[in-house]
Amino acid sequence: MHLELPPRAGPRPATLPRAPHSQLNQLVPPAARRTLSSALLTSLADLAHVSLGQSMRAPPGTVGLYLDPEHACENAQAFLIGHEFAHIHFDDDGSLHAILPEPLRSEAIDKGWAEPHPLAGQPTVSPDTVMLYAPRDNDEVVLIAKLVRQSFLNAMKNAEERSPT
Secondary structure, three states: OOOOOOOOOOOOOOEOOOOOOOEOOOOOOHHHHHHHHHHHHHHOOOOOOEEEEEOOOOOOOOEEEEEOHHHEOOOHHHOOEOOEEEEEOOOOOOOEEEEOOOOHHHHHHHOOOEEEOOOOOOOOOOOOEEEEOOOOOHHHHHHHHHHHHHHHHHHEOOHHHOOOO
16 A cells, blocks of 8 residues: 655644644635535545444544445454544544554655554554544645545455455
8 A cells, every 4th residue: 555645745734632633733714624625525425335424433523434334344443433444524624534554654654644643552543543634735635535545445345345546
């Protein structure tokens, strides 16, 4: 799962180092943030066997991406909780949380697109849980969508169901 990520422009945003893990700066205005979050959800609409709903692990207004149980792998560490493999803080800062397996996790962190969740590796929190910073423009929406697609593929049960994206 290597995407050849470009470095993210600028310094990392400040974040709250505890739950709820939130991005504190480098946020686009609320109307634009909502537009970018909507574009991100639209770009992920073709993921097979995925439904959207209120996240089970985030504040109200956070949209969870859930893999249908019959297509989900048995590795609980591939999910945030239940069959939720990612969520978008749609009504908040526009950041996301997702499961990124190695070596993609390290690459996304090294290139400035992600940071480990402060509770990653604690009981009930996958060690592969990261915050993906809120996209600031449409190009960043495309890149973040690629990362979320890798989270999706990581959560799939059967390799034959996985298709290149």
